Amino acid sequence: MKTQVAIIGGGPSGLLLSQLLHVQGIQSVVLERKTKDYVLGRIRAGVLEQGFVRLMEEAGCADRLHAEGFQHEGTHVSYGDEMFRIDFVEHTGTPVVVYGQTEVTRDLYEAREAADGKLEFNVENVVIYDAETGAPYVEYEVDGEARRLECDFVAGCDGFHGVSRQTIPLDVRREYEKLYPFGWLGVLSETPPVNHELIYANSERGFALCSMRNANLSRYYIQCSLSDSPEDWTDEAFWQELKRRIPKEEADKLVTGPSIEKSIAPLRSFVTEPMQWGRLFLCGDAAHIVPPTGAKGLNTAASDVHYLYHALCDYYRDGTEEGINTYSQKALSRIWKAERFSWWFSSLMHRYPDQSEFDLKMQIADLEFLRSNRAAQQAMAENYVGLPY
Numbered sequence: 001m002k003t004q005v006a007i008i009g010g011g012p013s014g015l016l017l018s019q020l021l022h023v024q025g026i027q028s029v030v031l032e033r034k035t036k037d038y039v040l041g042r043i044r045a046g047v048l049e050q051g052f053v054r055l056m057e058e059a060g061c062a063d064r065l066h067a068e069g070f071q072h073e074g075t076h077v078s079y080g081d082e083m084f085r086i087d088f089v090e091h092t093g094t095p096v097v098v099y100g101q102t103e104v105t106r107d108l109y110e111a112r113e114a115a116d117g118k119l120e121f122n123v124e125n126v127v128i129y130d131a132e133t134g135a136p137y138v139e140y141e142v143d144g145e146a147r148r149l150e151c152d153f154v155a156g157c158d159g160f161h162g163v164s165r166q167t168i169p170l171d172v173r174r175e176y177e178k179l180y181p182f183g184w185l186g187v188l189s190e191t192p193p194v195n196h197e198l199i200y201a202n203s204e205r206g207f208a209l210c211s212m213r214n215a216n217l218s219r220y221y222i223q224c225s226l227s228d229s230p231e232d233w234t235d236e237a238f239w240q241e242l243k244r245r246i247p248k249e250e251a252d253k254l255v256t257g258p259s260i261e262k263s264i265a266p267l268r269s270f271v272t273e274p275m276q277w278g279r280l281f282l283c284g285d286a287a288h289i290v291p292p293t294g295a296k297g298l299n300t301a302a303s304d305v306h307y308l309y310h311a312l313c314d315y316y317r318d319g320t321e322e323g324i325n326t327y328s329q330k331a332l333s334r335i336w337k338a339e340r341f342s343w344w345f346s347s348l349m350h351r352y353p354d355q356s357e358f359d360l361k362m363q364i365a366d367l368e369f370l371r372s373n374r375a376a377q378q379a380m381a382e383n384y385v386g387l388p389y
């Protein structure tokens with residue numbers, strides 16, 4: 001089989017890239033290790049920057065997002081019983097859209113299927129060859145049968161555990177990582193959200209986040225120990241702990257109910273450089289991970305897709321290679337800023353096991369500065385709604 005762009009991984013990055021290329025008349029094949037249902041079963045943050053929304057519009061996939069997504073014009077930050085709001089629209093003129101990543105992925109799958117896009121599921125043993133030459137190819141297996149896909153370019157959209165990043169030789173690749181000494185215990189419940197906007201809470205018992213998927217589906221998180229497992233937490237214990245971490249006025253309004261999903265995620269900051277090797281380009285989680293504070297995971301994947309999509313359009317339309325040659329540099333410049341924001345916001349909101357009294361005072365001073373200083377709020381708002389591409 002032959003195509004223009006071989007896309008490894010059918011998560012949001014791979015699907016969005018494939019659909020955008022299709023709209024521009026560029027062919028691709030998506031190779032996904034799991035099944036569609038498996039990919040759609042993953043629950044992840046659902047806060048979309050405007051840049052992401054525009055890409056979904058360009059991909060022709062934004063109708064449901066516009067109809068069912070919620071525009072949030074600000075967010076709440078609390079510490080102890082104090083709570084303040086950062087107004088995104090006042091500071092940046094831009095809201096964010098709350099729409100679950102599962103729904104984004106579903107919309108992209110529907111569009112690819114409606115356009116008869118080439119998607120292969122259950123692929124195994126993907127190996128990328130000759131990425132450093134002008135004629136790369138990918139070998140893989142489906143049901144034990146060996147297949148070969150020839151292409152002009154390979155897009156590595158295969159997430160943190162994929163093969164694409166590992167294809168870049170170790171003497172070229174440099175990785176930067178920070179692990180955080182806690183996790184997030186998340187609960188999804190069919191209850192109305194406690195507040196119509198998100199609440200990021202710093203409490204002496206640890207971080208909490210009140211988020212949502214829709215008017216009757218709430219998503220809540222509490223900081224937990226990395227040694228905890230979801231079974232250690234009954235629903236009742238979770239709700240009690242959440243109430244103790246958010247301002248009393250909010251806790252009194254919280255509607256609780258049975259959890260329909262409960263899981264623990266570790267927090268990590270990770271970047272690999274470069275994001276390109278010859279004709280292999282990394283996009284999304286394959287190249288970088290952010291801790292979830294600030295919901296930048298999907299949005300950083302989208303900015304990579306934006307740079308790569310434009311580079312490929314320029315290449316196929318005008319034969320220019322400038323975009324292709326500067327992809328890594330452009331993508332990384334934005335990625336590091338999103339890494340900085342997610343790291344800063346995580347550091348501001350969590351309790352660390354080795355935190356000294358002085359560190360705690362710094363955290364509170366930083367929160368009070370954010371609460372009272374317009375420039376600090378503006379910087380927070382600009383980062384939250386998404387820095388320009």
Ligand code: APR
Pocket residue numbers: 008009010011012013014031032033034039044045101123126157158159160161162163283284285286296297298299301
């Ligand atoms: N071969 C084929 N497919 C693979 C391979 C492989 N060797 N390894 C992984 N995959 C698939 C995974 O099964 C997954 O569906 O690649 C896909 C990668 O999807 P994601 O992990 O969702 O990564 P990405 O598309 O970059 O999305 C980024 O998702 O992980 C969140 O927080 C992240 O919100 C961000 C967004």
Ligand code: PHB
Pocket residue numbers: 044045046047198209211212219292293294295296
């Ligand atoms: C979520 O809704 O899952 C969510 C929202 C905001 C975050 C992280 C997760 O910062």
